[in-house]
Amino acid sequence: MTRDEIEKAIIGIFADQFEIEDPGLDDDLREHYEFDSIDAIELLREIEILLNTQLSREDKKAAMDIRTLNQIVDYVAALTHRIEK
Numbered sequence: 001m002t003r004d005e006i007e008k009a010i011i012g013i014f015a016d017q018f019e020i021e022d023p024g025l026d027d028d029l030r031e032h033y034e035f036d037s038i039d040a041i042e043l044l045r046e047i048e049i050l051l052n053t054q055l056s057r058e059d060k061k062a063a064m065d066i067r068t069l070n071q072i073v074d075y076v077a078a079l080t081h082r083i084e085k
Contacts (some may be wrong), residue, residue, distance in 0.1 A: 006076045010069060013046045025070045040066075047076055053083055 001009075007025075014020040020033050029035035044063060048055055059079065066072055 001077075001080050003073060003077055006080065007069075007073045009050055010072055010076065013043065013050070014069070017042060017046060023069050025073075026068050028067050029069070030067065043072070047079070051076070051079060051083060053079075055079070 011023070014023055018033070018035070018039060020035075023029070023033065027033070040063070044055060044060055063075055066075055
């Protein structure tokens with residue numbers, strides 16, 4: 001999966017699951033869209049579905065400081081790279 005494909009998929013998840021249309025790639029999700037911990041849990045579940053894998057506790061813990069869409073895309077890209085090995 002390329003970074004562009006990941007970005008498109010994540011933007012689709014935000015539109016479908018959170019009703020956030022065209023989020024800024026560097027917007028702080030908490031400040032701009034009131035994205036909270038419950039939303040973050042749902043997003044991690046959507047990422048598991050996207051990657052067809054179950055995230056480890058360490059994977060989920062690594063996501064705790066993510067604040068922007070760009071950071072989410074980087075996170076998913078790193079997971080994808082690790083899974084594809």
